[in-house]
Amino acid sequence: MPEYDDDWDVPEDRDVPEYEENSPAGNDPGDKHKKKLTWKTVLLALVVFAIVGSLVQVIARGGFGGALDTTGNGGGGTPKKGHPQERQEVRPPKQPKTIKLGNQRIPQASGPIIVLNPGLVTPGGKATIEGGGFGKKSTVDLLLKARASDTKGRAIGSVKTDRYGSIYARFTVPESNSGRPATLVAQQRGSANTAEAKVITGGAVGTARINKMVGRPGDVVSVSAHGFRPSESIDVFWGRTTGTPVTTLHTDSGGSVGRADIKVGVAPTGNSTLVLVGKRSKTTATAPFQMLAMYPSMKSKPYALKAGQRITLSANKFAPGERVLVYINRNSGLPAFTAQANGMGQIRDVAFNVPFGLKGRQTLMAIGDQSRAVVRSGFTVLPYSPSAEPSAFGGRAGTTLSFYVAGFAPGETVVAYAGSGSTGQRKIGTFQVDERGKASAVGSYRITAADENGVAFQLVGQKSGGIAKASINMSSGHGQND
Secondary structure (H helix, E strand, C coil), rough: CCCCCCCCCCCCCHHCCCHHHHHCCCCCCCHHHHHCCCHHHHHHHHHHHHHHHHHEEEEEHHCCCCCCCCCCEEEECCCECCCCEEECCCCCCCCCEEECCCCCEECCCCCEEEEECCCCCCCCCCEEEECCCCCCCEEEEEEEECCCCEEEEEEEEEEECCCCCCEEEEEEEEEHHHHHHHEEEEEECCCEEEEEEEEEEECHHHHHEEEEEEECCCCCCEEECCCCCCCCCCEEEECCCCCCCEEECCCCCCCEEEEEEECCCCCCCCCEEEEECCCCCEEEEEEEECCCCCCCEEEEECCCCCCCCCCEEEEEECCHHHEEEECCCCCCCCCCEECCCCCCCCEEEEEEECCCCCCEEEEEEEEEEECCCEEEEEEEEEEEEEEEEEECCCCCCCCCCEEECCCCCCCEEEEEEEHHHHHEEEEEEEEECCCCCCCCEEEEEEEHHCCCEEEEEEEECCCCCCCCEEEEEEECCCCCEE
16 A cells, blocks of 8 residues: 655656556556546645635625725625615613722623714715624624614624634715714624614715806806705805705705806905705705995985976996985984886986975985995985965056966965065965966955055965965055065
């Protein structure tokens, strides 16, 4: 029988004649050229088979992009994902025995434990879970609880421990966790081994860009934004984050806004900020902006007119769509009236009747209700200068006369007085003028003997305050009018 040496080599068959004689093909001359099966060949084949098997497993687990843990700290670099809606029962961690250290009690022995790195995670960002104390070569399920008191958690994946019972894997923090703490649970299947760690997230921060860095309310700028949720509505603010947004944008399937043209809103003059806030994710993005001051202008037409007549105002360069407060002869309290600026910040043909009682130079003040932009202008109220003519220039006692008047305010009441001075003046009649401020044969007056030296008349408009004067001279038989 052949002997084997110590290094597991097999004696060559050509040195053993018995092998050829006992072989079934020993008498075949062609067998002399065939290769003989050796232990080295078998061993080499086993090694090759093992290597090929390992490669097949790596490829089946997703290739070489992180499926293997080369750190030596745990098993499974990327956890297998669970169904996003799957919820599993959460086993509370076993309370360990404790000992006293000073005034504090600490666990007596180390049990399952996990930590997250980084400790403060952006919603939608990546975090690493590291831990130990689990069974070796076991499966650990990863669950996420919205509240620490929850008895069920959402499955986010599972990971295999290494031969030391350690885990090391990365996972994505759900975007729904924006600004709210959650609890990550790692629990071993078929075991009481459970560990928890807090997941602390800050509000997500996106990015925003403006094509113009300087402008004033009403200017049009182009905005692009990234880092929001897909198909999310975004509220747009200028210089604030509360109140009614100036407009609303919508992201695409990638959570971005490629380009959107918007109007600059109202904000304090100087350094300001464009603020975008996602309605669902509360993701915030800001961009600096230099807000220029607004210098509106205003004019009135006509510039000079009488009370009761109509005046028209026009203005521009207010904030688009804002309410404009118009004051007369003051700049506070209740405005005389309000006007609404159009989309270009303009006020067109706002008219009102000048009230009676205003005389001389008047000041107009217009203030933007939102922008507080101010413009000052004015107009002049002209006095009424009516005229009156008696129907007779003189006459004997008993003669009756009346008056022809013009220049009063349209439709106003006129009171006629005879005599002069505060003691000698007496009311002789009242009449109303027409829409042109005129009247004919009104204010009847009978001449008396006391009027032989003449008499003066005053006709006073009750709204306009205009005074028309007339007189008659009995000695000459002629009358006068002013």
